Amino acid sequence: MTTLRSQAGFTLPELLVAMMIGLMTLLGVFAVLDTSVKQSNAVAGRVNATQRARLTMDTITRQLRSQVCYSATVPALVAADANSVRFHVDLSDGSRAIEQRELRFDPVAKTIRETTWAGVGSPLAFPDVTRERLLLDDVTTREPPASPAIFRYYAYNTLSPPRPIVQLPTPLNATNLARVAKIDIGFLTRPPGAKTSSASSVTLENEIYVRVADPNDPAPTPTCA
Secondary structure, three states: OOOOOOOOOOOHHHHHHHHHHHHHHHHHHHHHHHHHHHHHHHHHHHHHHHHHHHHHHHHHHHHHHOEOOOEOOEOOEEEEOOOEEEEEEOOOOOOOOOEEEEEEEEOOOOEEEEEEEEOEOOOOEOOOEEEEEEEEEOEEOOOOOOOOOOEEEEEOOOOOOOOOOEEOOOOOOHHHHOOOOEEEEEEEEOOOOOOOOOOOOEEEEEEEEOOOOOOOOOOOOOOOO
8 A cells, every 4th residue: 555655656747758769769769860871871872873874884995995997998987976875886796797886875765775786698788687686775865065966976086196185076077087096085974763962973084095996106197098
């Protein structure tokens, strides 16, 4: 009975204070948890964007470095502009004919696609598309102040020693197609589902030198001869 008659316990103000402290503690825990989830998603998104971008950049540079000429009068590049490049390539062991490939960026769909035409006949012709595949999605051009172009093309200057720093206007005409000594590639990749660029976006840039240009020539000019 003594225990039942005891007045010990919490008053209403004490209970309200304890509830407020508990609520503030829970809010702090939820804030930390929310921040952790956002940071984890950002890191995962950046890793995803980086992996996809690196694979695509490796594919693009490998193919562009494998340009070939099958004629002394036909340049390795067939057509080129800021968002696409078509060229002759040979990635086989010599058992297959030369192919034409096109790498194209679609600014509406935000994709980079590869299209392949197999060479047939003699002289070679490329009548039919034999393969088309998606290389990368959620991709866009480099952000300002960089040039809003996936591909940029350079020819040698006339200084001594000559350097491939003369940027050619796009689309390339027939004369400039044969002058290209260096191709600059660059694009920005976003995490899947991202509407705009963010801290998780990744910008990759690379450049390749056309194999038919001899930099040791005192007046180098890319040639298929």
